Amino acid sequence: MQSNQLKSLISVVCSFLLLISCGSGGGGMTAGGGIGGTGIISQGAVSAFGSIVLNGTEFDTSNAEIIVNGVEIGVGDNFVQDNLNIGQVMTVEGRIITDGSAVADRVVYSTNVNGPVESVNGTDPVTNEKEIVVLGQTVVVNFITKFKPDTFGFDTIAEDDVIEVSGYRDFDGKIRATFIEKTGEFISGSIVEVTGFIKNLNYSLETFEINGLTVNYALIANDLPEGIPADNLFVEAQGTLDTPDGEMIAKEIELEDELDRQDGDEFEIMGFVTEIISDLNIIKFKVGNQVVHVDPDSAIFVDGFPDDIAAGQKLEAEGSLEGGILFAWEIEFWKPDQIEVEGIVDEVVFNSGFPEFTFEEREDQLFQTNNETKFEDVEPEEIETLMELEVKGVPQDIEQSVIKADKVSFEIE
Numbered sequence: 001m002q003s004n005q006l007k008s009l010i011s012v013v014c015s016f017l018l019l020i021s022c023g024s025g026g027g028g029m030t031a032g033g034g035i036g037g038t039g040i041i042s043q044g045a046v047s048a049f050g051s052i053v054l055n056g057t058e059f060d061t062s063n064a065e066i067i068v069n070g071v072e073i074g075v076g077d078n079f080v081q082d083n084l085n086i087g088q089v090m091t092v093e094g095r096i097i098t099d100g101s102a103v104a105d106r107v108v109y110s111t112n113v114n115g116p117v118e119s120v121n122g123t124d125p126v127t128n129e130k131e132i133v134v135l136g137q138t139v140v141v142n143f144i145t146k147f148k149p150d151t152f153g154f155d156t157i158a159e160d161d162v163i164e165v166s167g168y169r170d171f172d173g174k175i176r177a178t179f180i181e182k183t184g185e186f187i188s189g190s191i192v193e194v195t196g197f198i199k200n201l202n203y204s205l206e207t208f209e210i211n212g213l214t215v216n217y218a219l220i221a222n223d224l225p226e227g228i229p230a231d232n233l234f235v236e237a238q239g240t241l242d243t244p245d246g247e248m249i250a251k252e253i254e255l256e257d258e259l260d261r262q263d264g265d266e267f268e269i270m271g272f273v274t275e276i277i278s279d280l281n282i283i284k285f286k287v288g289n290q291v292v293h294v295d296p297d298s299a300i301f302v303d304g305f306p307d308d309i310a311a312g313q314k315l316e317a318e319g320s321l322e323g324g325i326l327f328a329w330e331i332e333f334w335k336p337d338q339i340e341v342e343g344i345v346d347e348v349v350f351n352s353g354f355p356e357f358t359f360e361e362r363e364d365q366l367f368q369t370n371n372e373t374k375f376e377d378v379e380p381e382e383i384e385t386l387m388e389l390e391v392k393g394v395p396q397d398i399e400q401s402v403i404k405a406d407k408v409s410f411e412i413e
Helices: 003-020 075-084 218-223
Strands: 036-050 051-054 057-060 066-068 073-075 088-094 101-109 115-119 130-134 137-141 147-148 161-169 173-184 188-198 199-202 207-210 213-216 235-240 248-255 268-276 283-287 289-296 300-304 312-324 325-334 340-350 352-360 363-370 374-376 387-396 400-409
Touching: 036 057, 036 101, 036 161, 051 088, 066 075, 073 075, 075 173, 137 161, 188 207, 188 248, 218 248, 268 289, 268 325, 289 312, 340 363
Parallel strands: 036 268, 057 101, 066 101, 137 173, 147 173, 213 248, 289 325, 300 325, 363 400, 374 400
Antiparallel strands: 036 051, 036 088, 051 057, 066 073, 088 101, 115 130, 115 161, 115 188, 130 137, 161 173, 188 235, 199 207, 207 213, 235 248, 268 283, 268 312, 283 289, 312 325, 340 352, 340 387, 352 363, 387 400
């Protein structure tokens, strides 16, 4: 598509969305009666249940097909609540119906890595992060990581723990964990799995690498689909391991996450910029494995500017698909450890003229503001009980009991 055609397309789409979203508040996909039945795909970490809230969009999952690690486990809300967790990164495929609400047809979750912890580094006193290694994959753990079970957490991760990790791959190939579940202790010969890009393929040895893990596929070499393996393919590999830092003996290798994408589908994705393809006229880059194009002259940029799009930047891109490319009409920038919380103010006090408040049903979580906090559609002194707010900020402890607010927005009905 030529540059002027792309600009026209994005401008028309943006104008249309602005018209249909007037009067709506909050984040996420906005749509009205004019997009009845429009396809929508959303990738990101689950922030709430009820149905599923992903990237600020609430999806009705009452009739959704639920797929976990390649296996269809059932249909509907009960299977969501029983098999999925807040913090897990997943994909929802669905529709925007005539009343503007979102309905999920399929919810797909795949773990990034499931295996034994090889090593645990100490906590960085500046970033409050620690790094662990699982199946050769470096995993970054911080205050936004959710843990399961309750007896397991940031301070108790240990070598030989078998854990399931979900999160975002960053520019360096590290997994920035949003969810970790301990499933047991390592036993030699255990089944493990990892997703990632094939590198350093060696046909004579019948091995390849996924980051720091060597995968030996000799036992299944004759059973693999045509075209697998090949360098730079994004795959899921499952196999056995004799030692936590050993070589995986592959039992199954398959292409990962082939979505049912249609031209014209709305698409929103959260993640880290892993590659800048071009920054001339149309900015072209990748979020994870997804190619994104954005016109800096017509797109909307939230909490940042076009020049902030750089390798390693966390962002959310929202737009429409054409030929597998996401043509973004909105880019929202995020800090690596930011979260977003919505709620109704329960109690508020003022400290040096700036509000500190809690939300109803979140009385154990305090939101702090200061002279660096950005206030949107509300002034600091106007914040009061029963006001509905959205807060974007950084947790100050692993319990997320204190959130330092970077932005406070008034939710306009």
